[in-house]
Amino acid sequence: MSDNYYRRNSTGIRRSSVAVEVPNNPKSNLMYYVACICSVLDLENEKNIERLRDFKKHYLLTEKEVNQLLLLCYVLNPDYLIKKCIFQDDFMCGENQNEFYELRAFQRRFPVAPVVVDGVPRQVLKIMCFKIEFLIDNYYEPMLFYKQKLKHLLNLPDSLRIIEETYPSPCCDCWTCTIL
Numbered sequence: 001m002s003d004n005y006y007r008r009n010s011t012g013i014r015r016s017s018v019a020v021e022v023p024n025n026p027k028s029n030l031m032y033y034v035a036c037i038c039s040v041l042d043l044e045n046e047k048n049i050e051r052l053r054d055f056k057k058h059y060l061l062t063e064k065e066v067n068q069l070l071l072l073c074y075v076l077n078p079d080y081l082i083k084k085c086i087f088q089d090d091f092m093c094g095e096n097q098n099e100f101y102e103l104r105a106f107q108r109r110f111p112v113a114p115v116v117v118d119g120v121p122r123q124v125l126k127i128m129c130f131k132i133e134f135l136i137d138n139y140y141e142p143m144l145f146y147k148q149k150l151k152h153l154l155n156l157p158d159s160l161r162i163i164e165e166t167y168p169s170p171c172c173d174c175w176t177c178t179i180l
Contacts, residue, residue: 019096022055026142027066030073031055033138037076039100040085041115042123046072070150073143075117078135084113089129097134100126 022032035053043049051061052069061069078086093099103112103126112124143150 022138023058025058026145027061027069028055028058029138029142030069030146031058031061033142034069034072034076036098036100036128036138037081037086040081040124040126040128041117042125043117046118067149067153070143070146070153073139074150074154078139081115084115085124086128086130088132090131092129093131093134096131097137098128098130100128103127 020032022028031053032055034049035055037043038049038053048065048068051057051065052072054060082088092101103124112127115122115124
């Protein structure tokens with residue numbers, strides 16, 4: 001057992017992660033990202049959320065569900081969630097790309113901020129610490145893969161109006177502005 005692993009777990013902090021294998025394709029990676037955010041935030045009432053987070057069955061999604069997944073990922077942009085309920089912290093991840101922790105153990109080290117998704121305040125259930133590789137593999141690169149499709153979806157008047165009404169426009173230095 002590595003020394004870092006021992007120190008990280010000997011402080012009384014309780015991890016709540018489970019090791020998983022994610023199929024190596026953009027759709028599955030985005031579904032895994034959604035599954036992780038669903039572990040962090042109470043999103044159970046979101047339409048079709050179970051199918052959109054079942055990353056091992058990525059091949060079962062219809063075209064309409066893939067569109068829903070892309071729009072959901074756009075809304076669950078990590079640029080908005082970082083320092084609110086997800087935190088970049090390589091040490092807390094140990095050998096993994098991400099780790100989940102019970103909220104009460106981190107209220108001083110990682111102050112959780114209110115999170116609003118789809119116009120509704122969401123309860124933060126846990127926090128997730130991540131290495132930047134987690135976001136590259138499971139959000140940024142898959143979103144780049146679907147860049148043209150996402151641009152098309154966001155140009156549809158209904159989807160754009162809903163997103164603009166619900167979420168503030170991204171700042172000019174965030175990932176969303178640079179990719180779109």
